Amino acid sequence: MRWDGLMPLVDIEQMLNHLKKDMIVDHGKTRSLLNGPRGPLQEISNRMVTQRPKGFKDPNSFSMEVELCQAFSEMLRGNIEDIDAGDREDPQMCSDYVKDIYQYLRQLEVQQRVFPFYLDGTEINGRMRAILVDWLIQLHARFQLMQDTLYMxxxxxxxxLQAQPVSRKELQLVGVTAMLLAAKYEEIYPPSILDFVYMTDRAYTPTQIRATEQKILKELNFALGRPLPLHFLRRIAKVSDASAESYLLAKYLMELTLLDYNMVHYNPSEVAAAAICLSRKVFSEGQWAVKNKYSSSKFLRISTIPQLNSSSIKDFAAPLLGEARQLM
Known part of the structure; x- marks a missing residue:
């Protein structure tokens, strides 16, 4: 096995050919046992000969393909390190179900996806959304809430907003209500509704927030458990054995995407994978409130590291900057 866990194509082809030859021999033996030796009269059959319909597939051939794929899969699995082996004694790690859990999350992120350019034709645009999210990041930091709460x-x-367009006056109301809902879902001790009223400088009443809360829950059918990029980042970081600096930089890059309207339609798993990939490239192994937040000692001042101004970052950003200038 190579260091990256992948087998050379030549080895894979040899394995497949070897397995296929063995299985063909086994199937040949089976057919000979079933048919047996034929006598002179047995060569003449009175069975009706029918023409096989177009697209007909021999069941024996299909069975052989299934067995071949299964044998090949088991052979590959035997050479892959089980990263959950050390978590067997910790019931909170759910090591017996972790693969099924993430398979379910991948299905769920598609079912609850956000569509690109969903604000087109409404009073709200991408910049208004970015201003709202930036304010919510500050609100989130003020209340010292969990990271999952912000993403949710x-x-x-x-x-x-993609299901129920709102006016500009209602945008902040939707934002503060969404924060309240996420806090109730994720936090042990969420802020009270009066705290959110105070943070909006009493622009909205508790009655308005409660009414908006009911409207959001009804529109989303109470399905708030959309997978978050953080869920996938934690798993990817464990699989890739990422360093603390690489992991924090990936979190910083992911949080920057919250402000970007052009990123809303990417699945959380894709955002997490891209963030950790870029982070590892930066270490060779945004502005706004997000940058200020990650410039503190609590986050190892990850947003101020010189690697973010390196030539590799500029090369990655060059095509996107060219497109942005054309749009302007």
Whole structure:
């Protein structure tokens, strides 16, 4: 096995050919046992000969393909390290179900996806959304809430706005209500509704927030458990054995995407994979409130590292910057 866990194509082809030859021999033996030796009269059959319909597939051939794929899969699995082996004694790690859990999350992120350019034709545009999200990031930091709460808040906003367009005056109301809902879902001790009223400088009443809360829950059919990029990042970081710096930089890059309207339609798993990939490239192994937040010692001042101004980052960004200038 190579260091990256992948087998050379030549080895794979040899394995497949070897397995196929063995299985063909086995099937040949089976047919000879079933048919047996034929006498002179047995060569004449009175069975009706029918023409096989177009697209007909020999059941024996199909069975052989299934067995071949299964044998090849088991052979590959035997050479892959089980990264969950050390978690067997920890019931909170769910090591027996972790693969099924992430398979379910991959299905769920598609079912609850956000569509690109969903704000087209409404009073709200991408910049208004970015201003709202930036304010919510500051609100999130003020209340010292969990990271999952912030991502869920933004996901609720996007999913609701694509289904139920609102006016400019209602945008902040939707944002603060989404934060309240996410806090109730994720936090042990969420802020009270009066705290959110105070943070909006009493622009909205508790009655308005409760009414908007009911409207959002009804529109989303109470399905708030959309997978978050953080869920996938934690798994990918474990699989790739990412360093603390690489993991924090990936979190910083992911949080920057919350502000970008052009990123809303990417699945959370794709955002997480791209963030950790870029982070590892930066280490060779945005502005706004997000940058200020990650410039503190609590986050190892990850947003101020010189690698973010390196030539590799500029090369990655060059095509996107060219497209942005054309749009302007």
């Amino acid at each position: 808040c933004v996901a609720i906003i996007d999913r609701f």
